[in-house]
Amino acid sequence: MRPVLSRNIDAARRGARYCAPYYGHSAGSWRLGRNLNNSQQRGSTGRSQARRAELIAIGRKLFADTSYDALSMDDIAQRAGVAKGLFYYYFKSKRGYYLAIVEDSAAALVARAGSAQDLPRTIRVHRTVDGYLRFAKEHRAAYRAIVTGGVGFDTEVFAIRHAVREELIATIAEGAYQRRDIPPLARLALVGWLSGVEGVTLDWLDRAEPDRETVRELLVRQLRRTLDTIEELLPQWPAPEPD
Secondary structure (H helix, E strand, O other), rough: OOOOHHHHHHEEEEEEEHHHHHHOOOOOOOOOOOOOOOHHHHHHHHHHHHHHHHHHHHHHHHHHOOOOOOOOOHHHHHHHHHHHHHHHHHOHHHHHHHHHHHHHHHHHHHHHHOOOEEEEEEEHEEEEEEEEHHHHOOOOHHHHHHHHHOOOHHHHHHHHHHHHHHHHHHHHHHHHHHHOOOOHHHHHHHHHHHHHEEEEEEEEHHOOOOHHHHHHHHHHHHHHHHHHHHHOOOOOOOOOOOO
């Protein structure tokens, strides 16, 4: 069976709406995948996978300091200190390379945010939000690409963004209600909260204040208010009691 987020990305490309039964794996248990350049098929061995991961790590640093349009494949190869043909072998093109970097970063973001599943609910929420903020700060360029849609209006990056948002919403729902398939109104409320998280995080990255702990507390309290509002409108979906 294909990875969950891969199916959601393909569904987003087709304009399909969210379908809760897609979510059958906990965050971090899958890899983000698209059929964009067959780089996975080209790098099926452990050594090839390690090499591909090295190139993606290099790309994260390059695109963090330099805009997409300002880097040619010659520039990328020169700065990486490897033959240009190696990038074409794994990624086919500069865009394929860029999308692979965004995709890998998106998987890391969701894995970081969903890495506290075995902890008490209150601690888990704090860890989830804190992991999200830490990733955004440590990988600013990748985070901006994920939440803003990449270079221009890039439908493939928007598909990745859609899948990431759905997985994060499902992770929050699972933490709050012990299930991922929630009513449309409840999901809409969580979408609103996550949209606010993205806006707050982008502004926080620009201003570098207040400190991360304060921003985390702000977002956690806003989530509590959102869950309380869901309960007011849907009494059969009560907000979880703090642990």
